[in-house]
Amino acid sequence: MFSFWNRRSAKASHASPRKTAGDASEKTTGEMAAPRDFNCEIEACLLTDVGCVREVNEDSSRYVRPADTESLQSKGTLMLVCDGMGGHSAGEVASRMAVDVISRIYYEEADGAHPALANAFQEANREIYEASQKDQNLQGMGTTGTALVLRNGHAFAAHVGDSRIYLIRDEQIYAMTQDHSEVMEMVRRGLLSLEEARHHPDKNVILRALGSHPKVEVSTWDAPFPLREKDLFLLCSDGLYDLVEDEEIRRLALADAPQPACQNLISLAKERGGHDNITVAIVKVGAASENGGKPVPMTREMEAAI
Amino acid sequence: MIGNVVGSYKVTDKIGEGGMGAVFRGIDIMLEREVAIKMLRPELASQPNIVERFRSEAITLAKLNHPNIATLYSFVRHGDDFFMVMEFVRGDTLDAVINKSGAMRCDHAIRLLSQALEGIEHAHRMGIIHRDIKPANMMLTETGTLKVMDFGIARVLGTARMTKQGNIVGTIEYMSPEQVRGLETDARSDIYSLGILLYEMLTGRVPFKSDSEYDLMKMQIEDAPAPPRVFAAGIPPAVEQAIMRSLAKRQEARFQTAGEFRDVLLAAIGGTAPSLTAPVISTPTLAAGSSFAAPQATASTPKETRMAAGAAGQFTPAAGMPYQANVPVDYSAYQQPAPLAQPAKSNAKIFIALAAFVVIGIIGVAVALLITMKSQSASPAAPPAKPTQSTTPSPVPSSSQPSMPAQPPPQSIPQPEVARPVERLPASAPPVAEGSNNTKATKSARKENDSDAEARKEKARKAAEARKLLSQ
Numbered sequence: 001m002f003s004f005w006n007r008r009s010a011k012a013s014h015a016s017p018r019k020t021a022g023d024a025s026e027k028t029t030g031e032m033a034a035p036r037d038f039n040c041e042i043e044a045c046l047l048t049d050v051g052c053v054r055e056v057n058e059d060s061s062r063y064v065r066p067a068d069t070e071s072l073q074s075k076g077t078l079m080l081v082c083d084g085m086g087g088h089s090a091g092e093v094a095s096r097m098a099v100d101v102i103s104r105i106y107y108e109e110a111d112g113a114h115p116a117l118a119n120a121f122q123e124a125n126r127e128i129y130e131a132s133q134k135d136q137n138l139q140g141m142g143t144t145g146t147a148l149v150l151r152n153g154h155a156f157a158a159h160v161g162d163s164r165i166y167l168i169r170d171e172q173i174y175a176m177t178q179d180h181s182e183v184m185e186m187v188r189r190g191l192l193s194l195e196e197a198r199h200h201p202d203k204n205v206i207l208r209a210l211g212s213h214p215k216v217e218v219s220t221w222d223a224p225f226p227l228r229e230k231d232l233f234l235l236c237s238d239g240l241y242d243l244v245e246d247e248e249i250r251r252l253a254l255a256d257a258p259q260p261a262c263q264n265l266i267s268l269a270k271e272r273g274g275h276d277n278i279t280v281a282i283v284k285v286g287a288a289s290e291n292g293g294k295p296v297p298m299t300r301e302m303e304a305a306i
Numbered sequence: 307m308i309g310n311v312v313g314s315y316k317v318t319d320k321i322g323e324g325g326m327g328a329v330f331r332g333i334d335i336m337l338e339r340e341v342a343i344k345m346l347r348p349e350l351a352s353q354p355n356i357v358e359r360f361r362s363e364a365i366t367l368a369k370l371n372h373p374n375i376a377t378l379y380s381f382v383r384h385g386d387d388f389f390m391v392m393e394f395v396r397g398d399t400l401d402a403v404i405n406k407s408g409a410m411r412c413d414h415a416i417r418l419l420s421q422a423l424e425g426i427e428h429a430h431r432m433g434i435i436h437r438d439i440k441p442a443n444m445m446l447t448e449t450g451t452l453k454v455m456d457f458g459i460a461r462v463l464g465t466a467r468m469t470k471q472g473n474i475v476g477t478i479e480y481m482s483p484e485q486v487r488g489l490e491t492d493a494r495s496d497i498y499s500l501g502i503l504l505y506e507m508l509t510g511r512v513p514f515k516s517d518s519e520y521d522l523m524k525m526q527i528e529d530a531p532a533p534p535r536v537f538a539a540g541i542p543p544a545v546e547q548a549i550m551r552s553l554a555k556r557q558e559a560r561f562q563t564a565g566e567f568r569d570v571l572l573a574a575i576g577g578t579a580p581s582l583t584a585p586v587i588s589t590p591t592l593a594a595g596s597s598f599a600a601p602q603a604t605a606s607t608p609k610e611t612r613m614a615a616g617a618a619g620q621f622t623p624a625a626g627m628p629y630q631a632n633v634p635v636d637y638s639a640y641q642q643p644a645p646l647a648q649p650a651k652s653n654a655k656i657f658i659a660l661a662a663f664v665v666i667g668i669i670g671v672a673v674a675l676l677i678t679m680k681s682q683s684a685s686p687a688a689p690p691a692k693p694t695q696s697t698t699p700s701p702v703p704s705s706s707q708p709s710m711p712a713q714p715p716p717q718s719i720p721q722p723e724v725a726r727p728v729e730r731l732p733a734s735a736p737p738v739a740e741g742s743n744n745t746k747a748t749k750s751a752r753k754e755n756d757s758d759a760e761a762r763k764e765k766a767r768k769a770a771e772a773r774k775l776l777s778q
Contacts, residue, residue, distance in 0.1 A: 053355060086349050138347045185486070189520045191527060192487060200488030275355075 076151025086141030119177025142212030372427030501552025
């Protein structure tokens with residue numbers, strides 16, 4: 001099944017860049033998009049950074065673009081961001097397992113994108129939970145999971161936890177996911193304002209995670225989301241949005257091509273303390289000129305991994 | 307773990323599991339005395355920042371030296387694990403005592419609580435806030451001494467990233483409104499929790515109870531507790547008053563120190579006059595707690611207070627009460643929640659504005675209903691098939707606002723969670739950024755709060771009218 005995508009990310013490179021003082025570029029690893037050309041209809045970049053405080057990067061992420069046209073047509077491309085938690089190296093193990101399992105199962109499933117994503121998440125939950133039960137050192141591990149699929153002019157998403165998907169369309173930014181976190185639940189119930197939630201001491205407590213319980217409820221969008229030209233999706237772990245405001249995300253994401261934009265966002269989070277691992281992914285629906293503004297059929301993506 | 311030696315402590319058996327991790331009994335080999343050993347959960351111990359916070363909390367705790375506080379002996383690292391070694395307190399938790407015997411006699415409860423208050427007061431003087439006061443954190447020894455445990459741990463745990471499993475970072479039943487909202491906590495937050503504790507000791511039940519923790523949070527922030535004499539008629543009115551004051555929604559309306567709270571309680575059962583710090587509840591006003599910001603200005607004896615308290619009773623004391631305090635008291639002035647984000651307004655203005663507010667509120671609701679109905683009629687109950695159709699919030703700003711500053715509504719588009727539409731933050735209208743930096747989500751949250759505030763004002767207005775009628 002692995003032949004479905006031609007390049008998988010160099011996992012070893014993001015696994016555990018050790019913290020060294022200063023230079024962001026040394027510690028930042030990830031995948032970079034191919035240079036854009038007129039043909040290019042999806043431009044993607046995925047960067048992750050250990051941050052300024054942690055010693056281990058517990059975030060795992062992956063961009064998958066099937067090599068064969070058939071899978072590309074039927075399953076599309078997949079961007080995944082997972083933010084692990086747990087003792088010792090457990091958080092890293094959990095998020096990496098989630099990335100592996102979800103990207104494998106999603107492309108094996110025959111179902112439509114949303115059911116396939118949901119199944120993949122459930123399978124990841126089961127495998128991580130089982131692994132945590134078998135090994136004392138992995139007990140209590142879990143991970144967030146946020147996935148975005150672009151296929152045939154539509155986007156699909158699934159998520160568990162508090163890693164987010166934003167959409168930037170026509171210069172405006174939208175949150176496309178609702179965090180499964182204690183504080184956001186309080187906001188939804190009118191107990192807190194969004195601003196209070198940002199500063200709440202329990203803002204790290206999430207209500208759902210992959211692998212921390214035998215069962216998990218996975219959120220998916222209600223329906224396929226029709227894409228428009230120049231739509232820009234941004235996926236990130238809380239290491240970014242804890243420190244960088246929505247408006248700043250919008251501005252920086254639009255200011256540059258995906259790769260420098262991801263880099264700038266990570267640098268900003270680090271300037272502000274970078275207390276957590278930071279993962280940022282941008283998927284940009286390309287400017288394929290002629291069909292201005294209309295939904296774009298996605299049949300000719302360019303390779304987007306190094 | 308059992309049988310291991312940690313530092314000079316031998317672990318003998320496991321006695322429980324706390325939010326922080328397992329708790330063991332052990333023996334100090336050198337000093338030959340029993341100790342309690344708390345192990346930091348491995349997933350926390352592996353996070354250096356948590357360990358550091360934990361240690362700095364231990365450093366503060368080590369400064370506490372009081373008979374009503376379980377003493378910290380040592381902070382030990384053993385391999386990858388961290389342990390807090392504490393005084394071993396032989397006895398039952400207050401939780402177990404209440405579960406076993408139900409409500410306590412008033413004088414007994416107050417003597418116990420005043421021990422807790424002494425311990426807490428000592429900690430407060432050293433600048434330490436407990437933040438997780440609940441019966442399970444109070445140990446009652448065989449000789450009747452009460453000891454407070456687990457200072458400050460809630461705060462350390464709160465910084466860890468974790469999946470929620472039960473009340474891991476505090477116990478909402480005992481949490482002050484400011485703590486629920488994640489605002490600054492101080493000594494007065496502990497006073498609130500102690501008020502809940504005393505309430506429970508005297509009535510056998512906590513004032514706010516719900517299966518849904520979010521409902522419980524809402525109650526802590528907004529609801530007035532039933533006066534405890536509703537459930538236990540034998541409670542002296544002065545004690546009830548003290549409890550109600552400690553449960554004021556706004557910190558400034560509560561007792562300001564644990565010592566003050568204790569003095570009033572002891573005076574209430576001892577018959578001696580309190581030091582004129584008793585609350586005055588003679589002139590309930592609509593302004594949130596305004597008459598209590600400076601209690602000394604209107605101080606009088608509790609007796610006068612009761613006399614002055616007026617006739618609009620909220621509860622009826624049972625017959626045969628030991629105290630002839632057949633005088634219902636209106637505690638509503640304590641129970642004005644602090645507004646989420648509104649500046650305080652003057653009384654007169656509120657009175658005048660009230661009617662207008664209510665009318666506007668009704669119109670607003672009507673309009674909202676109309677809008678909702680309209681959008682519902684446009685979109686069937688089932689999730690819309692195409693999120694960008696006009697029936698669902700569309701991410702595309704309407705073309706008439708091309709140059710809007712752009713922080714439009716997070717949460718305004720595709721509805722990830724069809725199953726629970728009510729809990730959705732988002733506005734049901736397309737994102738029209740209104741030239742403000744606020745996100746729509748913020749706005750809708752505020753709006754909700756506004757309408758809640760409206761409801762409260764309406765309530766208060768009715769109460770005021772009722773009082774007026776009664777007094778005529």
